[in-house]
Amino acid sequence: MxxxxxxxxxxxxxxxxxxxxxxxxxxxxxxxxxxxxxxxxxxxxxxxxxxxxxxxxxxxxxxxxxxxxxxxxxxxxxxxxxxxxxxxxxxxxxxxxxxxFGPNEAAARMEGSKAFSKDFMKDHNIPTAAYENFSDYEQAKAYLDSIDHDVVIKADGLAAGKGVIIPQTKEEAVQALKDIMLTREFGSAGDTVVIEELLVGEECSILTFSDGYNIASLPPAQDHKRIFDDDKGPNTGGMGTYAPTGVVSAQENDDIHKSILQATVDGMRNSGNLFIGCLFTGLMMTKAGPKVLEYNVRFGDPETQSVLTLLESDLAELMYSCTTNSLSSLGPINISSRAAATVVVAAGGYPGSYAKGTPMTLSETPEDTVIFHAGTDIKDGQLVTSGGRVIASTATGPTLKEAVARAYEGVQTIKFEGMQFRKDIAKRALK
Ligand SMILES: Nc1ncnc2c1ncn2[C@@H]1O[C@H](COP(=O)(O)OP(=O)(O)O)[C@@H](O)[C@H]1O
Ligand SMILES: [Mg+2]
Missing domain, CATH: 3.40.50.20 (Rossmann fold)
Known part of the structure; x- marks a missing residue:
C-alpha cells in the first residue's frame, strides 16, 4: 500500500x-x-x-x-x-x-445513542443485556414495577461517563428515572433512557481498527473506573489499565472476534452505517458468555496508553488503511508478547472539584516506561496541571507483574501538590 x-x-x-x-x-x-x-x-x-x-x-x-x-x-x-x-x-x-480516521455522524450513533446501539445489537444478534428503551417517564416507571430483577439505568446520549446509574434498590431506580427524565439532569441526553438487566462478571474492553469491512484488534484491556483502591468511591474517567487481560481466554477472544466484533462491523455496513475508525467494545464476561455493555466510537482513555505500547505495527499505516478500505492488505497486526500497565495520577479532589495550575516536576523516566500527559499545560515555561486526570505512567514488561512494578516506578518520577493515584492497578489479575 x-x-x-x-x-x-x-x-x-x-x-x-x-x-x-x-x-x-x-x-x-x-x-x-x-x-x-x-x-x-x-x-x-x-x-x-x-x-x-x-x-x-x-x-x-x-x-x-x-x-x-x-x-x-x-x-x-x-x-x-x-x-x-x-x-x-x-x-x-x-x-x-x-x-x-473516524466514523461519520450516522455511524457515531453507536456511542452517541445507547438506545440506537442496543437496538442495533438486538437486530444483529449480538449478545448484550436484555433491555427496553423509554422516552416516557410513566411507561418507564410502569416497566420498573413490572420486573423483579436488578437493573441498570442509562441516559441515552453523551453524559461524560456520568449517565449510567446502578441502583441498589427499587427506590433508587425510580429516583434515577426521575432525575434523568423529569429533572433532566443530563439535558436532552436523557430524553430517552435504556433500562437493562444487571450483568455480573469481569469487564474488559477491546479496541478494534475497522475499514468498514475488515477488522484488526488490539489486546483486551481492563480499566479501573473508581477513584479509590478496591473499587471504592465515585466513578472517574479511568484511573488505570492493563493489557492483555486474562479475563478473556484465547478461545473467548476468537469467539468475540467472530460473533461480536466482525458481526458488529458487518451489521453496521449492511445497515448503511459503514464504520471506519476505532471501535471500542466494552464487554462483560458473564457465566453465559461475553456480552456487550456498550460501544464507543474512538480510542479509550486510558486503555489506549496501555495497548499502544504493545502495538508493534505502524499506527499511521493502520489508520490510513482504515480510510482506504485496505486494512486486509497490511497483513496481521503485530502485537508485542509483553504486558503493559498504566497508572493515572489525578489532581487532589478529583472527580469532585480540584485545583488547576499547580506546578509539576518530572524527573528522568525509567526504562520501558512512558509518561503520558493528560491534564497538563505549559505556562511561562513551567509545566502545570490543567485537568482532573493529570498524567499517567505506562510501562511494559515481560510479565504483567513487572509491567505494573515499572509503571509505579514511573509514578515516582511525577511530583505535584495533592497528587493521588490508585495503588492497586491490576491487583486482582496478579492474585
Ligand atoms: N448491564 C450492566 N450490568 C452491569 N454493569 C453495567 C451494565 N451496564 C453498564 N454497567 C457498568 O456501568 C459502567 C458504565 O456503563 P457504560 O455502558 O460503559 O456507559 P458509559 O461508559 O457511557 O458511562 C460500565 O463500565 C459497567 O461497569
Ligand atoms: Mg463505558
Missing amino acids: SIPSLRILLVGNGGREHALAWKLVQSSHVEHIYVVPGNGGTAGFPNKVTNVQNVKADDFPALVAFARDNSLNFLVPGPEAPLVAGIVDYFAQHLPDVKS
Whole structure:
C-alpha cells in the first residue's frame, strides 16, 4: 500500500491524544501532527508535533480553515464529542481530499445513542443485556414495577461517563428515572433512557481498527473506573489499565472476534452505517458468555496508553488503511508478547472539584516506561496541571507483574501538590 506523507490534524487534549501522537511520530509516513489543542505532553515533540491553541476544538469551520491553510491531509478526532457532532461529515463536505480516521455522524450513533446501539445489537444478534428503551417517564416507571430483577439505568446520549446509574434498590431506580427524565439532569441526553438487566462478571474492553469491512484488534484491556483502591468511591474517567487481560481466554477472544466484533462491523455496513475508525467494545464476561455493555466510537482513555505500547505495527499505516478500505492488505497486526500497565495520577479532589495550575516536576523516566500527559499545560515555561486526570505512567514488561512494578516506578518520577493515584492497578489479575 502506498501512503502519502501525512500531515495530521489531531483533535483533543487527553492522555489518549498524547499516546496517539507518541505512536504516530514513530512512523516514517508522518510528516507533522497539529494537535488542537494538545497538552504539555504533545508539546514534547518540537520538530514533529505542534499544539494549536488559537483554534477551538469544537469549531468545525475553523478546523477546516486551519487544515486548508496548512495543507493537512489526515484528520484524527480523538474524543467522541466531535465524532457524534459530525466532524467527519463536515470535513468530507468541505475538504474532500482530507481522509478522516473516524466514523461519520450516522455511524457515531453507536456511542452517541445507547438506545440506537442496543437496538442495533438486538437486530444483529449480538449478545448484550436484555433491555427496553423509554422516552416516557410513566411507561418507564410502569416497566420498573413490572420486573423483579436488578437493573441498570442509562441516559441515552453523551453524559461524560456520568449517565449510567446502578441502583441498589427499587427506590433508587425510580429516583434515577426521575432525575434523568423529569429533572433532566443530563439535558436532552436523557430524553430517552435504556433500562437493562444487571450483568455480573469481569469487564474488559477491546479496541478494534475497522475499514468498514475488515477488522484488526488490539489486546483486551481492563480499566479501573473508581477513584479509590478496591473499587471504592465515585466513578472517574479511568484511573488505570492493563493489557492483555486474562479475563478473556484465547478461545473467548476468537469467539468475540467472530460473533461480536466482525458481526458488529458487518451489521453496521449492511445497515448503511459503514464504520471506519476505532471501535471500542466494552464487554462483560458473564457465566453465559461475553456480552456487550456498550460501544464507543474512538480510542479509550486510558486503555489506549496501555495497548499502544504493545502495538508493534505502524499506527499511521493502520489508520490510513482504515480510510482506504485496505486494512486486509497490511497483513496481521503485530502485537508485542509483553504486558503493559498504566497508572493515572489525578489532581487532589478529583472527580469532585480540584485545583488547576499547580506546578509539576518530572524527573528522568525509567526504562520501558512512558509518561503520558493528560491534564497538563505549559505556562511561562513551567509545566502545570490543567485537568482532573493529570498524567499517567505506562510501562511494559515481560510479565504483567513487572509491567505494573515499572509503571509505579514511573509514578515516582511525577511530583505535584495533592497528587493521588490508585495503588492497586491490576491487583486482582496478579492474585
Ligand atoms: N448491564 C450492566 N450490568 C452491569 N454493569 C453495567 C451494565 N451496564 C453498564 N454497567 C457498568 O456501568 C459502567 C458504565 O456503563 P457504560 O455502558 O460503559 O456507559 P458509559 O461508559 O457511557 O458511562 C460500565 O463500565 C459497567 O461497569
Ligand atoms: Mg463505558
